[in-house]
Amino acid sequence: LVRLRQRLSRSQGGLGRGLLLLLSRDRLDEDTWEEIEDTLITADVGVGPTTELVERLRTRLRVEGSASQAHDVLREELLALVDPEMDRRIAITGEGDLPGVVLVVGVNGAGKTTSVGKLARVLVAEDKTVVLGAADTFRAAATEQLSTWGERVGVHVVTGPEGSDPASVAFDSVRTGMEQGADVVVIDTAGRLQNKAGLMDELGKVKRVVEKQARVTEVLLVLDATTGQNGLVQARVFRDVVDVTGIVLTKLDGSAKGGIVVAVQRELGVPVKLVGVGEGADDLAPFEPHAFVDALLG
Numbered sequence: 307l308v309r310l311r312q313r314l315s316r317s318q319g320g321l322g323r324g325l326l327l328l329l330s331r332d333r334l335d336e337d338t339w340e341e342i343e344d345t346l347i348t349a350d351v352g353v354g355p356t357t358e359l360v361e362r363l364r365t366r367l368r369v370e371g372s373a374s375q376a377h378d379v380l381r382e383e384l385l386a387l388v389d390p391e392m393d394r395r396i397a398i399t400g401e402g403d404l405p406g407v408v409l410v411v412g413v414n415g416a417g418k419t420t421s422v423g424k425l426a427r428v429l430v431a432e433d434k435t436v437v438l439g440a441a442d443t444f445r446a447a448a449t450e451q452l453s454t455w456g457e458r459v460g461v462h463v464v465t466g467p468e469g470s471d472p473a474s475v476a477f478d479s480v481r482t483g484m485e486q487g488a489d490v491v492v493i494d495t496a497g498r499l500q501n502k503a504g505l506m507d508e509l510g511k512v513k514r515v516v517e518k519q520a521r522v523t524e525v526l527l528v529l530d531a532t533t534g535q536n537g538l539v540q541a542r543v544f545r546d547v548v549d550v551t552g553i554v555l556t557k558l559d560g561s562a563k564g565g566i567v568v569a570v571q572r573e574l575g576v577p578v579k580l581v582g583v584g585e586g587a588d589d590l591a592p593f594e595p596h597a598f599v600d601a602l603l604g
């Protein structure tokens with residue numbers, strides 16, 4: 307957790323600290339409020355949430371000489387913006403004895419396969435039995451990559467030939483999960499964003515096929531936090547195609563700006579559940595709003 311905090315705070319470019327500095331000025335004049343707005347927009351918070359936050363900060367810090375309260379007020383308001391009440395647990399409880407199924411979706415390069423591997427590790431550490439499905443059959447390396455993760459984590463990986471029907475691999479994965487009495491089947495899907503109709507066909511089919519056997523308990527959308535507003539455009543497409551229940555925000559250790567957490571939750575109305583903070587096996591962590599805001603404030 308300490309490492310997570312360090313990595314987060316290193317990557318956030320001091321969003322919270324920058325705001326705090328501005329809010330601690332003796333006079334909060336219009337220029338200062340504009341600077342505060344710019345800081346938030348630059349940090350990917352998005353226009354809507356920025357306006358809202360500035361409005362609330364203005365109301366609460368109107369009185370001159372309120373610099374001493376700035377830290378506490380900012381902390382409270384940032385926390386409210388991240389919405390600490392959202393349920394961030396990964397749902398894996400299937401019907402009766404059947405495994406729950408977690409579909410992992412997102413565009414190529416977002417960190418989907420890596421996140422599936424890391425998630426398997428987290429679940430195994432919680433004593434769950436896991437089967438992985440390599441349904442990203444269009445990227446040859448994806449199947450190989452997931453198999454390597456499977457060996458590393460010690461879980462069975464169901465694969466299919468390159469170019470084979472993703473839905474058929476998904477089907478086989480769930481069947482294997484059922485046969486092995488697994489708690490959960492996590493399926494890596496193809497991330498070709500060629501066009502919305504194609505994506506809808508593909509993911510729709512995967513979901514339909516899986517639902518014939520077991521309950522889809524989570525659809526996790528993996529987004530690369532460093533892509534900023536582009537990531538939001540992608541998120542919208544996936545939201546329209548499949549019922550996303552949670553977000554995995556990867557590469558928060560990189561040049562990502564922390565505000566993207568707020569923006570993407572607003573955009574999709576679903577919580578960020580996991581964050582990727584590195585390429586290593588242990589670099590996936592539950593998203594914890596309090597720790598996150600503390601990291602922002604430095």
Ligand code: GDP
Pocket residue numbers: 412413414415416417418419420421448451497556557558559560581582583584585589
């Ligand atoms: P996919 O195409 O979405 O399946 O993406 P991959 O899982 O292959 O990941 C793409 C690249 O991003 C790989 O080099 C990963 O090691 C890297 N990656 C994934 N998650 C993270 C993360 O949280 N932090 C960093 N720094 N790199 C990541």
